[in-house]
Amino acid sequence: MDTFLSVAFSFPTVVFSVLLSVAIVYWLISLIGLGDVDADGDIDASGDFSGLMVTLGLQGVPLPLVLTLLFLWAWLISYFADLVFGVLVPEGLLHWLYGVAVIAIALIASVFCTSVIIRPLRPLFRRAYLPPLQKRIIGTACVVTSTTVTEKKGRAEALLDGVHLVLQVRSHTPLAHRERAVLIEHIPDKNAWWVVPESEFLAGHSAG
Numbered sequence: 001m002d003t004f005l006s007v008a009f010s011f012p013t014v015v016f017s018v019l020l021s022v023a024i025v026y027w028l029i030s031l032i033g034l035g036d037v038d039a040d041g042d043i044d045a046s047g048d049f050s051g052l053m054v055t056l057g058l059q060g061v062p063l064p065l066v067l068t069l070l071f072l073w074a075w076l077i078s079y080f081a082d083l084v085f086g087v088l089v090p091e092g093l094l095h096w097l098y099g100v101a102v103i104a105i106a107l108i109a110s111v112f113c114t115s116v117i118i119r120p121l122r123p124l125f126r127r128a129y130l131p132p133l134q135k136r137i138i139g140t141a142c143v144v145t146s147t148t149v150t151e152k153k154g155r156a157e158a159l160l161d162g163v164h165l166v167l168q169v170r171s172h173t174p175l176a177h178r179e180r181a182v183l184i185e186h187i188p189d190k191n192a193w194w195v196v197p198e199s200e201f202l203a204g205h206s207a208g
Contacts, residue, residue, distance in 0.1 A: 003083075007086065009109055010082070011081045012098075012100070012102045012106075015078075016106065017075060020075045021071060021146050023068040024068075026064060026070065030063060056111050059122075060122035061125050065118070068114045069092070069110075073113045074109075076105040078103065078106040081105070136188075139184070142156040142158035142167065142181055143157050143158075144169075144179045144180075145166070147164075147176075148177070149175035149208035152171060153170075154170060155167065155169060156181060168190065168192035170187065170193070171197075173197055
C-alpha cells in the first residue's frame with residue numbers, strides 16, 4: 001500500500017491521479033442526482049474542439065465518459081511506467097524531464113486506447129440520444145457567435161428545452177456576428193449544422 005500511494009501521489013502520476021479523482025467525483029455527483037451527464041456527446045463543444053475530437057476518434061459518446069477513460073488509461077500507463085522505471089531515474093532535473101516524457105506518452109497512448117474502447121459504444125449512444133435531438137433541434141433559431149459563418153466554418157448559440165448549446169454551423173449564405181439564423185439540417189461527419197438566415201427561413205414559410 002505504501003508503494004501504491006507513493007507512486008500514485010508523486011510526479012508524474014499525481015497529475016493523472018488528480019484528474020481521475022475529479023472525474024470520479026463528477027460521476028458520484030451524477031449518480032446521486034446532483035448533476036446531469038451530457039448524453040448528447042460532444043455536440044456542445046465550441047471552436048475547433050469538436051473537430052479535434054473527430055480527428056482523434058473520440059466523438060460519438062458523452063464527453064464526460066471520454067475524459068474519464070482518457071484519465072483512467074493515462075493514470076494506469078503513468079503509474080506502471082513510474083513503478084517500473086521511476087526508481088532508475090535520479091532525482092533532480094532529469095527526473096522532471098522523465099516525468100514530462102511519461103505524461104506525454106501516457107496521453108498519446110490513452111487517446112489510442114480510449115478511441116478503441118468507445119468505437120463499439122457509438123451506435124448505442126447514437127440510437128439512444130442523437131435522433132431525438134436532431135429531430136427536436138431542426139427549425140430552432142440560433143445566434144452567430146463567430147466572426148462569420150460560411151460553408152466551411154462558423155459557430156452559433158441556441159437554446160433547446162432550456163439548455164444552452166454551442167454548435168458548429170455552416171451556411172451557403174455568409175452570416176455575420178450576432179446575426180440570427182435557423183438550423184435546418186445536420187452534417188453527421190462534421191458534427192455541424194446547416195443554417196439559413198432567419199429572415200430567409202421566415203420568408204420561405206410565409207410564401208408556403
